[in-house]
């Protein structure tokens with residue numbers, strides 16, 4: 321199966337983000353992709369709560385979701401919308417990954433579990449949990465006649481146990497749509513993606529936001545890009561650099577079986593007691 325990765329520089333205006341995503345998804349589908357993946361917060365990159373409150377919608381009335389569902393149906397593809405920022409019944413938004421089937425139906429949903437609440441130094445700080453309500457459920461989704469996906473988003477990448485759980489529940493392709501910061505992307509992005517692939521014997525598909533994101537309100541943000549596909553043996557199959565665009569990669573599920581046959585570590589967990597300190 322051919323997968324297509326979409327790399328975007330989303331702004332804080334959902335209408336223009338839908339247009340850019342649509343054009344880029346069309347290019348991936350024209351290159352033969354049957355599964356296309358977009359980055360985290362495809363609909364809106366914003367550092368302004370006021371702006372988010374103005375332009376974001378609930379899942380049932382989000383025009384970006386409606387537009388992308390129609391597009392998946394028109395193209396007859398599976399579309400993993402890396403995430404949409406969506407209003408919920410509560411005060412905080414959901415950071416939600418949605419798998420759209422080739423008939424336009426929503427086949428799976430995953431709400432980001434781990435919130436990016438960090439101080440990077442140099443004045444760069446994030447408090448994702450101020451605006452977003454974390455999810456609490458891991459999600460796999462089987463594509464009919466294709467691989468089983470294990471869903472995650474961005475900062476989840478740092479929590480290896482989630483991916484082990486997904487792989488042991490049957491996932492063969494791990495999805496990591498992201499909007500990584502530049503300093504942490506430079507330092508950690510590729511080794512973390514390769515480690516998750518090696519530990520689980522899964523393909524890793526990581527479509528990312530890239531570049532300097534235009535903002536009508538609040539400060540603008542910059543992201544690392546380098547959307548990546550990694551093989552189950554840990555090889556980088558694709559690195560999209562820092563320009564927006566589409567790229568495709570061919571997935572072969574025999575490669576998953578072969579990696580796990582050579583290194584069956586996914587099946588070698590052993591129980592152990594908590595550490596004791598001997599001092």
Ligand SMILES: O=C(O)CNC(=O)[C@H](CS)NC(=O)CCC(=O)C(=O)O
Nearest residue numbers: 361436446448474475499500501504
């Ligand atoms: O806030 C939004 O609009 C969408 N969410 C994000 O961009 C999130 C939270 S700020 N970014 C990350 O998780 C980056 C993780 C990262 O860079 C790392 O783990 O090093």
